[in-house]
Amino acid sequence: MRRGVDLFFLLHGDHPTLPAGEVRAILEAEGFSYRVKEGLPQVLRCKVIRSCVPAISKRAYMTRLCAEEILVAEDEPTEILRGLEEAFASGRVEVQGSFSVSLRRVRRSAQDIDLKVLRQRLVNLISSRTGAEVDLEHPGTRFIGLFSGDLFLFGRVLTEISSKRLSERRPSRRPFFHPTALHPKLAGCMVNLTRASPGDLLLDPFCGSGSIPIEAGLLGCKVLGSDIQPLMVRGSRVNLLHYGVRDFHLLLADARKLPFAEVDAIATDPPYGRSATTMGVPTKNLLEDFLHSAAEVLERGGYLCTASPTELGLADLGRGAGLKVVESHIILVHGSLTRELVVFRRG
Numbered sequence: 001m002r003r004g005v006d007l008f009f010l011l012h013g014d015h016p017t018l019p020a021g022e023v024r025a026i027l028e029a030e031g032f033s034y035r036v037k038e039g040l041p042q043v044l045r046c047k048v049i050r051s052c053v054p055a056i057s058k059r060a061y062m063t064r065l066c067a068e069e070i071l072v073a074e075d076e077p078t079e080i081l082r083g084l085e086e087a088f089a090s091g092r093v094e095v096q097g098s099f100s101v102s103l104r105r106v107r108r109s110a111q112d113i114d115l116k117v118l119r120q121r122l123v124n125l126i127s128s129r130t131g132a133e134v135d136l137e138h139p140g141t142r143f144i145g146l147f148s149g150d151l152f153l154f155g156r157v158l159t160e161i162s163s164k165r166l167s168e169r170r171p172s173r174r175p176f177f178h179p180t181a182l183h184p185k186l187a188g189c190m191v192n193l194t195r196a197s198p199g200d201l202l203l204d205p206f207c208g209s210g211s212i213p214i215e216a217g218l219l220g221c222k223v224l225g226s227d228i229q230p231l232m233v234r235g236s237r238v239n240l241l242h243y244g245v246r247d248f249h250l251l252l253a254d255a256r257k258l259p260f261a262e263v264d265a266i267a268t269d270p271p272y273g274r275s276a277t278t279m280g281v282p283t284k285n286l287l288e289d290f291l292h293s294a295a296e297v298l299e300r301g302g303y304l305c306t307a308s309p310t311e312l313g314l315a316d317l318g319r320g321a322g323l324k325v326v327e328s329h330i331i332l333v334h335g336s337l338t339r340e341l342v343v344f345r346r347g
């Protein structure tokens with residue numbers, strides 16, 4: 001941390017808390033100590049060592065970019081320009097060859113500011129101070145300015161993360177399709193929330209068509225998957241092989257009596273009797289029995305990430321099984337369904 005720098009992460013806007021939780025979980029999984037400085041709409045500001053960036057680039061499903069902070073100012077053009085002048089004066093701005101500047105508003109912030117005009121003024125200032133030229137195609141240094149809440153953050157982009165890589169893994173593109181399948185974005189985020197690292201053994205005991213095992217396998221985890229329906233176990237196998245995951249074991253098992261010795265992490269999406277079957281077991285009983293069994297199988301200090309409809313009180317059910325609640329996120333699925341995603345830790 002002594003060598004930490006100020007970074008900010010631009011997060012996906014489709015969930016208010018999960019993307020920041022995912023960044024923190026990745027930093028913890030990879031052993032980077034960090035300090036959260038501030039959470040703004042769609043932005044997380046942290047003090048952390050710069051070498052965490054490749055791990056974020058590789059693992060994050062809900063982050064758009066990461067930048068090294070140069071300036072934080074009120075969202076007012078004269079303040080912004082004055083702040084950038086000061087940043088030059090104190091040697092905090094460097095340009096390697098050419099540069100580009102892009103500006104974005106998070107949600108509807110700073111509506112009264114003309115971004116084109118401000119961008120040109122920032123470009124003029126950087127050019128005049130450094131003599132560097134603008135190159136929008138292949139800039140040596142990319143600057144980003146973000147308006148979020150009532151602040152403006154300006155920084156040097158360290159990585160941009162495209163979601164395009166996920167499109168080939170979305171449920172409709174898999175050889176075995178099931179309507180209950182999770183999108184890779186949520187499946188991968190759940191894997192990250194377990195703080196699993198490559199080489200760890202991760203279990204999904206309601207594996208369905210394999211969404212979570214696929215993302216865990218691509219991260220480099222050893223994967224264990226099980227389901228009570230033979231069709232799902234077969235389908236998961238087909239999907240895992242299709243995406244090149246090889247280090248996995250799948251079996252037919254009831255998640256209420258898990259036949260495993262010890263696993264490092266559990267990420268799973270249990271059924272709740274609407275589109276996915278509970279095989280006639282009341283959902284709350286199924287969850288309770290699963291959580292008790294999971295608490296025996298999970299190694300001490302290991303994390304479990306799972307979700308259920310809010311009214312079932314998942315966090316309390318987990319506590320009843322002896323697990324500690326680390327974090328909880330509410331997901332609005334549609335008008336009549338809200339889910340709670342909880343991360344537990346075995347003490």
Ligand SMILES: C[S@@+](CC[C@H](N)C(=O)[O-])C[C@H]1O[C@@H](n2cnc3c(N)ncnc32)[C@H](O)[C@@H]1O
Binds near residue numbers: 271
């Ligand atoms: C919501 S689906 C999982 C979907 C999966 N995450 C995916 O993306 O394809 C729930 C799964 O739990 C399985 N299931 C139901 N009761 C079970 C039990 N007692 N033990 C293990 N699996 C069970 C169902 O067969 C179903 O495949």
